[in-house]
Amino acid sequence: AQSVTQLDSQVPVFEEAPVELRCNYSSSVSVYLFWYVQYPNQGLQLLLKYLSGSTLVKGINGFEAEFNKSQTSFHLRKPSVHISDTAEYFCAVSGDSSYKLIFGSGTRLLVRP
Amino acid sequence: ETGVTQTPRHLVMGMTNKKSLKCEQHLGHNAMYWYKQSAKKPLELMFVYNFKEQTENNSVPSRFSPECPNSSHLFLHLHTLQPEDSALYLCASSRDNSRDSQFFGPGTRLTVL
Numbered sequence: 001a002q003s004v005t006q007l008d009s010q011v012p013v014f015e016e017a018p019v020e021l022r023c024n025y026s027s028s029v030s031v032y033l034f035w036y037v038q039y040p041n042q043g044l045q046l047l048l049k050y051l052s053g054s055t056l057v058k059g060i061n062g063f064e065a066e067f068n069k070s071q072t073s074f075h076l077r078k079p080s081v082h083i084s085d086t087a088e089y090f091c092a093v094s095g096d097s098s099y100k101l102i103f104g105s106g107t108r109l110l111v112r113p
Numbered sequence: 114e115t116g117v118t119q120t121p122r123h124l125v126m127g128m129t130n131k132k133s134l135k136c137e138q139h140l141g142h143n144a145m146y147w148y149k150q151s152a153k154k155p156l157e158l159m160f161v162y163n164f165k166e167q168t169e170n171n172s173v174p175s176r177f178s179p180e181c182p183n184s185s186h187l188f189l190h191l192h193t194l195q196p197e198d199s200a201l202y203l204c205a206s207s208r209d210n211s212r213d214s215q216f217f218g219p220g221t222r223l224t225v226l
Contacts, residue, residue, distance in 0.1 A: 004155075034214070036217075041219075041222075042219050043115065043117070043119075043203055043205075043217035043218050043219045043220050044156075044203065044205075044217040045115065045217070046214050046215075046216070049214055090156070100158060100161075100169070101156075101158070101215060103155045103156040104155060105153075105154070105155045106155070
């Protein structure tokens with residue numbers, strides 16, 4: 001069975017500092033990996049996705065993530081965060097033969113001035 | 114604006130009421146999904162429709178009844194709900210039910226008194 005672990009429930013960071021949000025997955029088959037962001041009182045918005053090819057994936061709003069198969073990780077990074085990046089971030093995985101997205105429990109990024 | 118709209122955005126209902134949530138997508142997608150997002154819990158997939166046919170019912174209680182009259186519209190009919198059903202209900206769509214990216218609506222915040 002597939003699962004996604006986001007170890008950090010909340011990550012506080014100062015504005016213009018770099019940030020990394022961690023995501024680890026477990027799966028016995030090839031995977032597709034996604035990061036979504038949810039701003040207050042809104043739905044989820046796709047930040048980026050890994051399907052195949054280059055392990056470094058660039059997304060919107062200056063975010064990027066790196067797929068590491070040996071460590072079964074897909075960590076999200078941004079070199080310099082803004083106040084407006086304050087939101088909940090969800091990592092998700094879908095498996096080889098399933099369209100179902102399995103979501104992690106989310107990480108709240110809190111950017112302070 | 115993701116191309117997926119949901120109405121109403123907020124709903125308060127008593128346990129004996131009957132109400133419906135509506136989702137509409139303007140993306141030409143063929144697959145639509147209902148998710149439940151409760152506080153402190155990962156997103157839970159409830160139902161999946163592909164080309165108007167239900168392909169997934171994730172052990173959802175019968176007090177939730179989905180309807181998909183066409184590929185653009187999805188409803189969730191609610192009756193005799195419980196207070197623990199209070200949550201954010203998110204609709205999503207994707208091109209088909211493969212591992213394509215899902216696009217989410219803003220959600221309906223449901224409170225059951």
